[in-house]
Every structure is written in structure tokens, then in C-alpha cells.
Amino acid sequence: MTEPYAVPVPSGYRVGAWEVRAPIATGAFGSVYEGRRTGGAGDLPRVAALKFLPTGTDTPRQLAHLRELVEREIDLYRRLTRPRLIRMYETLVVDDPARPRLDGATVLVLERAQRSLADLLSAAPRPAAGPALLAQICEGLAQLHHAGWVHGDLKPANVLLMPDGSARLADFNMAAELEGTHAYTPAFSTPDYTPPELLWAEIGERGRRIRPSADVWAFGVLAHLLLTGSFPLPGGTPSARRDAAAAYARGHDELRLAPQLPDAWREIVRDCLARTHADRIGTDALLRRVEAAAGTGRSPKLPRAPLPRRRRAVLALVSAAATVAVAALGYGISTWADSGTTGGASTSGKSTSATYGASELRTDKGIPVQYRRLIVDSAHDCLQHEVSPALIAAMLKTESNFDPGLSDPTAGGEGEYGIARWTPSVLRWWIRSDGIPAKKTPQPPLTPAQSIPAMARYLCFMEPRLETSLPGDRRILIAASYRTSYKKVNAAGGVLPQTRAYTVRVAHYLKEYTPPVKK
Secondary structure (H helix, E strand, O other), rough: OOOOOOOOOOOOOEEEEEEEEEEEEEEHHHHEEEEEEOOOOOOOOOOHHHHHHHOOOOHHHOOHHHHHHHHHHHHHHHHOOOOEEEEEEEEEEEEOOOOOOOOOEEEEEEEOOOOOOOHHHHHHHOOOOHHHHHHHHHHHHHHHHHOEEEEOOHHHEEEEEOOOOOEEEEEOOEEOOOOOOOOOOOOOOOOHHHHHHHHHHOOOEEEEOHHHHHHHHHHHHHHHHHHHHOOOOOOOHHHHHHHHHHHHHHHOOOOOOOOOOOOOHHHHHHOOOOOOHHHHHHHHHHHHHHHHHHHOOOOOOOOOOOOOOOOOOOOOOHHHHHHHHHHHHHOOOOOOOHHHHHHHHOOOOOOOOOOOOOOOOOOOOOOOOHHHHHHHHHHHOOOOOOOOHHHHHHHHHHHHOOOOOEEEEOOOOOEOOOOOOOOOHHHHOOOEEEEEEEEOOOOOOOHHHHHHHHHHHHHHHHHHHHOOOOOOOOOOOOOOHHHOOHHHHHHOOOOOOOOOOOHHHHHHHHHOOOOOOOO
């Protein structure tokens, strides 16, 4: 071995039906070895990869949450069998009190790959097979997303290449099952492949909220790297490129796409790396465009994703050391999926509580109880902190006095309807499924489950497009943009005279609905 292995396992060691052979990869706390089958069921392969993770009782205290990550990965492996995902054959637990560092360790028996994509890129920064590999990687993402999961850490080290040259996705300890529009993952990812909205995301009790669009961003970065040998954002270090991503998301910088990138791929990368998650291409559309650009033919149509099940809360404040340890292993250790017109979390099956989101939205100021969860969850779908539950509630109050049956057929030519006063043809663009607008224009009556999440998406779209030099409360500028457009607010240098009375009312209710700051 050229470096100390975190979990030292001697050559020839037996675990289950497997004999440990050559080392493959290691991180700070976990290690992967080649394994040869010496017995056991005949349907097991002769060679596999044995991933040792120290989840026994004698592990250091800082690994207390490592088992949670291991269980996350095992859960996905057991429930999903897809041709573009690395396969798990079985799991074992080491029972060897004579070896304290091994005793109690979890062993994942995985499909043996030839090498990782990172290894390939180190030898050939622009491999000839790049387009075909990208089609397979994208197919793997589509398989994950259709099954209701987000990968959460797509990068070259987590793409494995099989002996026949085909690609498999690996490293599912950061993967998470969707619960409506979001999943929750530990607060770890690789900066070069992390979308801007997650670079400054808040970490809650369940971890960081993540969407499938985060994987789409990572795919765009990976595609540019695989086809050109360079990253699409400037900077000589990951931290410099991270800062460039933040500047790009705020409209202060542009992508630096390589001139040798073919036109079809240039458009694909641009659509993957849209500044906001809502503007990124959906996974299904991405797969078809990637397959067309690669010339590989269309993969089979995927089945509809199952309804997400409610999962137990996961401990998300994972020790940084434990998380990096699992992520560092090169061998599998290392758009919105929107609910359409159902309104996201309002259909989660939980009873709506009069105190839901009380830390962000007053409970004593007349906000209808039946809309609280929809307002709070819709605001949380946007990672622009100015788009808050209090702002959405203040705007709904000003627009309609919380009247879901509002009907103003003469307004704006086409008419305005519902709790958020939507014009139906405009609302169509913000009722989204997998990042794609609704196919048909909704007809009145427009339900709160349609209108409120769409309002949050539209506000989230506009916030980064408002110039940073505009004077005044940015939340009020967002509200003014809803009544006119962000372009008109930018051109006017602030609130337009015709919307001043409207924004005064929004400001009044915003103050009224915002809970006092606790001292």
C-alpha cells in the first residue's frame, strides 16, 4: 500500500464467503478492497469490491453518525436495481473481537469496477468516449430521479467504469429519497459540483434541503470537464471556482465555456448551469438531448416514479470528519421533482397546524390556518432568503385578502383569479413538473395549491434578477416586480409610481406578519 488504509484488512482475511485481496481505495475512515469468493451462493460473482466501514461499538466517538450514512446507502441499494447504478450483492458485519478495529464493521459487497471516471480523466483529460459516457451517466441520473432519489454528490470519482467501458453511478451515502419537492442530505458536497443555491444554504435539523436540479447542475459541470478538460467557471482552485459560482448566480459574472465545446453540448451545459434551480432543464428532457448529442440512440422509457414515502428523520448534523471520510473513498465512497398542481407539502398527509412555521410567520394576525403550511413550505422551496413566508403571506393579503375564489375577469385583458391574482396564461409557466411548465393553461377557478407555490417560484426567479444597486427593502422590490416585472423595476430604479400604493400595503402586512426577533 502506498498510504495507510483507514480500515487495515490483511490480504487473505475472510469475511462471509469472501477473501480479501488487493486494496482499491481508502478515505480517512473507510477502505475498499478487492474480494474473491471462496464459497457461498453460486449467483454471487467470483470477484467483488468489499467496502469496509467501521460501524462497530469500538469506533471513535466522532463516527457516531457514520452508521446513519451507511444505512442510507444500503437502503438505496436494496430498493433500487438499475443498469446504470453500481450493484450491491449483500451486506455483512465483521464478528472478530480479536481485531478491535475490524470488529463490528459493516461490509458492503459491491460490483467490481475497473476504475473510476476520475482515474480516466487523470490519464486522458478529454477521452474520445466522453459523449457516450455522458449519455450513460445521464441515464443513471434519470433512473435515480424517476425512482424518487437524488444523488447529492455526482462527480468523476463517483462514476465507475466497468470492464466493458460502460459507466455506473456510485457513492450513495449522500443520496436521499425525495419527500415531495425536496430531499434532505448531510451538509457535505464537492464545491466544484455544488449548485450556487446550496453554497450558502442553511442547515436544518434534518440536514440540507436538496432538489434533483442539484444533480443536473453537477452533470453540467461534469459534461464540460469531460468534453473540454476544463471547468465552466473561472478559477485555479476549488475555492476560487466556488466564489465564481456565487458571483454567477447573482448575475455578477458569466459562464466561461470552452470554445471547443460543440454547439449542441454548449446549449446542454448552459441549460444545466442556469443561475437558479427553477430555470434548469428537467432530467427527462436532459436525457433526450444528451442522447441526441452523443448519437447513442434513445434509452428505454422509464416507469413513473412511485409516490414518495414518509421516511424517518435523519441526523443531519453529521460530523464533518465522518462525512468526509465516507466521501473521500474513490470507489463509491467518496428542476424540481415538483408535485404539479397538488401544492407540494400540503398533500403530505400531515394535519395543518395553526402554529406551523410560527418562528417565521405570526400566528395571531389573521392568516388563515388552512394556508399556513402551503405558504411556509412554498417559501422554503426558494433558497433566496428574501422570499420568506411573511412576504408571501403579506402579498396574498394584499392581492386578494386570502380569497381563493377571487375573480376579476376584466383585469389585464385576460382576467386575474384566485388567492394570488394570477392571469391563467402566466400561471401556466409557474405550475411546473420537473422544471417544465404545465402543458395546458389552467382554467379558473385557480386553487391555492396551484397559486401559492407558483407565486413562490416566480418570486424566487425574480429576486436574483433585480439589480443589487436598487435602493430600498429588497422584499418590497420583489413584490413590486410581481405586479409589473423585474425589468421594469430595474429600469425605473425602484418601485414604479403605479405600484406604490400596492407596495405600501405589502410593507404594512410584512411587518405585521413577521415574528419579533427574540433577544
